[in-house]
Amino acid sequence: KSKGEKEEGKMIFFLLLQIEWQTINRPYSDIEQELVIYFSIPREKLKHVVKDSLFYVEYESQLKVYDEQNNQLIGDFWEVKRLSDTLDIHDSVKILIPKKSSYFHLKIVDLHASQVFNITEKILKINYIGNIKWDIINDTLRLTFIIINPEGSIDSMLFSMNGIEQAIPTKTGTYDDSLSLMVGGLLNDNYTLKVVVFSKSEKIDEIQIPIIISRPFYLDEFTWLLKVNQLKYIATSSEIKDLKGTARVYRDSLWRAFWKQHDPTPNTEYNEKEVEYFER
Template sequence: MRKFNTILFICLFIILNGNIALAQQQRQQIPKKNIEKFSLSAFTRTANSRDSLEVLIYMRIPNFTLQFVKIDTNFIARYEAVIALQTKKGKQIGREVWQDSIIVNDYNITNSAVRNKTLMISFAIPSGKYKVVASLMDLDTKNSGENTIKLNLSDYNKNHYLHVPILLDKAKGDWGFGKDLIPVVQNNTFNIDDGLTFYLSGKVLPDKYTFNTQFLNKTGKILFEKTITDTSKTGIFEHIVNLPKEHIEGIGIKVKTELVQGAYSVEKTKDIVIRKLGISHLISNFDEALQQMRYILNSKERAEIKKVQSKKREELFKKLWKRRDPTPDTVVNELMNEYYKRVAYANIHFDSFIDGWQTDRGMIYIIFGPPDDIEHTVLSQIQNTTEIWYYYRIQESFTFIDRDGFGNYQLVTPFLGYRR
């Protein structure tokens, strides 16, 4: 087992350094160009009228998506960005165009994924179905990319409506939620020094209503709860609810909001991930993340997981990965990031009756990474589908058979390097 773990570590580390061929799956799914990797987010709220809602759209352009040109002592990237709101059928409701540049004086900052330019626009719209279309063009290279978001707001024509909670973070400027407050994209945040701040809004009948907010951990335990009883004269409401820092535990929190007025009630939820330095952003539950490590754990480490108390699982998780950190002097654990990228890929592409990472194909993918080639064979007479994965770099191949036609591929020969 120790020899196998050593071989596995070497395989993973080689892959991290890019010394692998492109896999068949990667060829089938064309990777995004950098210019396409800007983020696009849309948030809705009721702020001014019961008859319409406001959609706030944010476009974040990381530095690495653009080509910087050195001019004198600075590096400059010029771009054109467009955000448009359309009906479901494509009729344009509004459009904004920006032509601007990003100027930095350090070459390393030009490749930053953290440094970004944020653009924002808002529209007042009635209920209906919409789509947000955003495009970005590098004015020097002429490369361009486009992203789209679909919005289904058909239910807004009812008497009551509750929007999904919006997590706010600090950022200098006016972003539509008060001074220096901006919505958090991708529902994850590093900043918990002042707790977590949520914006909540919706519409009711002009009368008394009750609004309840619960914050739960991954096991369903209520960490904090707040109930607001108020009367709305205009039929709309806005509230700010804070989750104090001392009530935050773990890295995954569920926010559950419930609006009650008379016999009517509606509930909305949102999952939040608390990002921590040195922990892969793909991890939202330490219990699950520990279970997903089983392909690289020895028997002693598996026994540790079974015995560890719930409160100490984060500590154990960090300890196990510290042993496997190829660059222990840095904050980022490249091996951890690569491993959980594979887990995430397996869950998307190989899920069957169980999570993708638990399947035979998921196991092989997580251990060895993407294959260099895949051969498909369909035996129509017995309705079996066979996949053969070739790993030329380690002179190995694995054969999977789907015997029932439901995508439940199983290894023909059990893989001896790991025993379930």
């Protein structure tokens, strides 16, 4: 392969191997809140070990929480061993933290290889909004959350991200609420959702929430074409043409069918031939 082709291959591999995570801060008590981190690990990120003709992975999640003076307040770790029977590994860690917590550090280590993930993120203070969860379906970002306004001290919130914004009124009380933002015009990338809290048109609070837009590669035009083009060392020109011209709804099944014919272990979900090809 030429240098340019190798760089393009690295770009594809990077796009497909990003670990996705989402942090939830839940109200718990007057002195504590609950920190929950959901994450998904692409199967290629971990070393798959064979035992008794089965592939499995083993990793450890390490979570530490610090205050503003960088003192560790609390921490824990979790070891996981599971069969390699799905495309991605979905997991979560959960811990009660003091309300004075400032930020957390999460590290994921492959117990048969090396570190695969490392992130430090600010912890959201739960003042007027908490338990913020988000999901993206059909280019719609949907948020659900709890409004905490027992005294009626706030009257509205403004949600904005990359020029897309929506305001909502708030009422007195503590209650569940939600909103949706259309994000079809945004590419796969990391974004920041800003939530500004108002009282009588005066800004009194602001939080920022990391949002990851990461459509499956077969639903993202840019990534799909990059990945299909890389098949030229294993696929025929006719196969590449068929893949490029396939409608979105059929791409996933056609991709799986293509790699099935090159799978050395067809009775398992894990196709090491596909992984090795893109690693090269």
